[in-house]
Amino acid sequence: MQLQQMYQEIILDHYKNPHGRGLRDPFDAESHQINPTCGDEVTLRVSLDGDTVRDVSYDGQGCSISQASTSVLTDLVVGKPVGEAFKKMDAFVELMQGRGQVEPDEDVLEDGIAFAGVAKYPARVKCALLGWMAFKDAVARSEGAKA
Amino acid sequence: MTTTATPLDVVGVRADFAILGRTVREDKRLVYLDSGATSQRPRQVLDAERAFVETANAAVHRGAHQLAEEATDAYEGARQKIADFVGVDSGGISGPAAGSEIVFTKNATEGVNLVAYAMGNAATAGPEAERFRLGPGDEIVVTEMEHHANLVPWQQLAERTGATLRWFGVTDEGRLDLSNLDELVNARTKVVAFAHQSNVLGTVNPVRELADAARRVGALTVLDACQSVPHGPVDFKALGVDFAVFSGHKMLGPSGIGVLYGRRELLEALPPFLTGGSMIEMVRMAKSTFAPPPARFEAGVPMTSQAVALGAAVDYLTAVGMDRIAAHEHTLTEGALRGLGEIPGVRIVGPLDVVDRGGAVSFDVEGIHAHDVGQVLDSLGVAVRVGHHCAWPLHQRMNVAATVRASFYLYNTLDEVDALVDAVREAQRFFGVR
Numbered sequence: 068m069q070l071q072q073m074y075q076e077i078i079l080d081h082y083k084n085p086h087g088r089g090l091r092d093p094f095d096a097e098s099h100q101i102n103p104t105c106g107d108e109v110t111l112r113v114s115l116d117g118d119t120v121r122d123v124s125y126d127g128q129g130c131s132i133s134q135a136s137t138s139v140l141t142d143l144v145v146g147k148p149v150g151e152a153f154k155k156m157d158a159f160v161e162l163m164q165g166r167g168q169v170e171p172d173e174d175v176l177e178d179g180i181a182f183a184g185v186a187k188y189p190a191r192v193k194c195a196l197l198g199w200m201a202f203k204d205a206v207a208r209s210e211g212a213k214a
Numbered sequence: 215m216t217t218t219a220t221p222l223d224v225v226g227v228r229a230d231f232a233i234l235g236r237t238v239r240e241d242k243r244l245v246y247l248d249s250g251a252t253s254q255r256p257r258q259v260l261d262a263e264r265a266f267v268e269t270a271n272a273a274v275h276r277g278a279h280q281l282a283e284e285a286t287d288a289y290e291g292a293r294q295k296i297a298d299f300v301g302v303d304s305g306g307i308s309g310p311a312a313g314s315e316i317v318f319t320k321n322a323t324e325g326v327n328l329v330a331y332a333m334g335n336a337a338t339a340g341p342e343a344e345r346f347r348l349g350p351g352d353e354i355v356v357t358e359m360e361h362h363a364n365l366v367p368w369q370q371l372a373e374r375t376g377a378t379l380r381w382f383g384v385t386d387e388g389r390l391d392l393s394n395l396d397e398l399v400n401a402r403t404k405v406v407a408f409a410h411q412s413n414v415l416g417t418v419n420p421v422r423e424l425a426d427a428a429r430r431v432g433a434l435t436v437l438d439a440c441q442s443v444p445h446g447p448v449d450f451k452a453l454g455v456d457f458a459v460f461s462g463h464k465m466l467g468p469s470g471i472g473v474l475y476g477r478r479e480l481l482e483a484l485p486p487f488l489t490g491g492s493m494i495e496m497v498r499m500a501k502s503t504f505a506p507p508p509a510r511f512e513a514g515v516p517m518t519s520q521a522v523a524l525g526a527a528v529d530y531l532t533a534v535g536m537d538r539i540a541a542h543e544h545t546l547t548e549g550a551l552r553g554l555g556e557i558p559g560v561r562i563v564g565p566l567d568v569v570d571r572g573g574a575v576s577f578d579v580e581g582i583h584a585h586d587v588g589q590v591l592d593s594l595g596v597a598v599r600v601g602h603h604c605a606w607p608l609h610q611r612m613n614v615a616a617t618v619r620a621s622f623y624l625y626n627t628l629d630e631v632d633a634l635v636d637a638v639r640e641a642q643r644f645f646g647v648r
Contacts, residue, residue, distance in 0.1 A: 069239060070593040070644065074586075079645075105585055105601035105616050106609065128615050130585035131645075194585065 077181035082131040087141030091124035096209035100201040111201035137198030222542040230256035242595030245630045250621030262526030292525030299528045301449030317474040317508040323363040325459030325474035330367040331487040339485040350376035353402045357382040359412045362604045364438040388415040388564040403433040410442035415564030416574040425454040446540035467527035471520035481507035488513040539624045543573040546622040553635035573622035581647035584616035590641035
C-alpha cells in the first residue's frame with residue numbers, strides 16, 4: 068500500500084519519539100522557518116565548536132514528515148564537521164526533489180533513506196525540508212555572526 | 215427560482231462531470247470534497263467554452279468584423295446572465311453593458327484589490343471620488359474569519375493611507391462576535407469588508423445587519439461572496455451591500471474569471487485601478503479620461519471564453535436550481551457534522567449546527583496533524599484540503615495550527631460523506647491514536 072511506503076516505520080518512530088527535541092543553550096544562531104501553505108513552523112538552534120556541529124536543538128509544530136525529518140537531521144549532523152553536514156543535506160535535498168527516482172545512499176543518509184517514499188508526493192517535499200532549511204539558515208547566520 | 219419540492223437529481227448531475235468518474239491512487243474511486251477550493255466543471259460549461267472558441271473567438275469591443283461582433287455579444291450576454299443571477303442591474307440602456315453593475319476580473323482576489331487600490335487612487339482623483347478617500351483617523355473594519363484575500367488588501371490600503379485596520383472577533387463557536395458592533399462601526403469607519411460565508415467555519419454571516427450598520431455611518435461594504443454565490447440563492451440588492459466579489463472557478467466555471475459587483479453610482483465615481491486599452495474615453499499624450507463602468511475597470515483584452523463559460527455555469531446552476539442546491543448541501547453538511555461529530559478525538563472547528571451554516575466542514579483530529587490526515591484520506595481517494603485554508607489568523611483564533619476541510623457541492627452524495635467519515639477513522643487507526 069502506498070501509505071506504508073510513505074510513512075515508513077522509521078518515520079513514525081522519529082515522529083513519536085523525536086531525537087534532540089527542545090531548545091537548548093548555549094547556541095550560536097537560531098532560525099525560524101515557516102511553511103506558508105500549512106502554517107507549520109520550526110525554530111532551530113545550532114551550536115558550533117569550531118568547524119564541528121556541537122548541538123542542534125529545535126522546537127516546532129508540524130506534520131509527522133516535518134517533525135521526523137528534523138529528528139533525523141539531528142542524528143545526521145550533530146558531531147559532524149559543517150562541510151560533511153552540508154554534504155548530507157545536499158544528498159537529502161536531492162533525494163527529496165527526485166520524485167522518487169533517486170536511489171538514496173544509506174551510508175550518507177542513514178534513517179534519512181526512509182523519506183524516499185515521501186519524495187513521490189511533491190506536496191510533502193516542503194514538509195521534509197523544513198528543518199533542513201532552518202539548519203542551513205542557522206549555520207549561515209552563525210558564520211555570518213563570526214565573520 | 216425553482217422550488218425544493220423535488221430533490222436534486224445527484225445521479226443525473228454527476229453524469230455531467232466526467233472527472234468524477236475517474237479513479238485516483240491505484241484504483242480508488244475519487245471522492246472530491248474540495249469544491250471550496252475549486253469546483254469541477256460540467257460538460258455543458260466545457261461545451262459552451264469550446265463552441266465559443268470554435269465559432270466566435272475574437273477580441274471583444276474592437277474589430278470591424280462579424281466575429282468581433284459575435285464575441286462581444288457572447289461576452290456581454292454572459293455579463294447579463296451573471297447580473298441576473300445575483301440580482302443586480304445588467305445595464306444595457308445605452309449600448310452593450312453600459313451601466314452594468316458587473317465587472318469582470320481575474321478572480322475574487324483581484325476584485326477586492328480593485329476596490330482597495332481604486333480607493334487608494336481616490337487621493338489624486340477628482341471631487342467625485344471624495345467618498346472613497348482614506349487617511350489617518352479613518353478606519354477599515356474586517357473580521358477575524360476573513361480569507362487572506364479579504365484581509366491583506368485592506369492591511370495594505372491602511373498602510374498606504376495611514377488609516378487604521380480594525381476587526382470583529384470570532385466566538386469560540388465560530389460565529390462573528392457582534393457584541394461591539396456599535397463601537398467598531400462608527401463615524402470614522404470608511405469600509406466594512408467581510409465574508410458572506412466563512413471558507414473555513416462554514417458560518418454564514420448576518421450580511422444585512424452589517425450592511426445596515428455600515429450604511430448608518432456612511433461606510434462602504436465589501437462582501438466576499440466566494441463561498442455563498444456558488445451554493446445558494448444570493449441577491450446583492452436585497453443584502454444591501456455596496457460591493458461584492460466572487461470567483462468563477464468555485465461555481466462550475468473556469469479559473470481566470472471572477473466578478474466584482476458595485477452599486478452603479480459607486481462604480482461611476484470610483485477611479486480606475488488597472489489602466490490601458492479598453493478602459494479609456496479619450497487619450498492624449500499628456501492625459502486621458504476614462505470610460506464609464508464597467509469598461510473603466512476592464513483594461514486590456516478580457517478573458518472572453520472564460521466569461522462565456524461562466525455564463526454557461528450560471529445557466530447550469532439555474533437549471534438545477536439554487537434552492538435545490540442549497541437544500542442538498544444542507545443535507546450533506548448535516549450528515550458530515552453528525553458523522554464526524556461521533557468520532558472520538560475529532561473537533562469540528564465551526565458551528566456544530568446547520569443554522570446559518572454552509573457546506574465547509576473543517577476539523578482537527580487529536581494527535582494527528584492535518585497534513586497526515588489528508589494523506590491518509592488521499593490514499594483512500596478522498597480529496598480534501600489541509601492547512602489554514604488562507605485564513606491563518608482565524609486558525610490562530612481557534613487555537614489550531616491547521617485543519618482538514620471537507621467542502622461539498624451539488625455533485626456530492628451522502629455516500630461520499632460516509633467515505634469521509636470512514637477515512638478519518640482509518641487515519642486514526644493508521645496513526646494509532648484510537
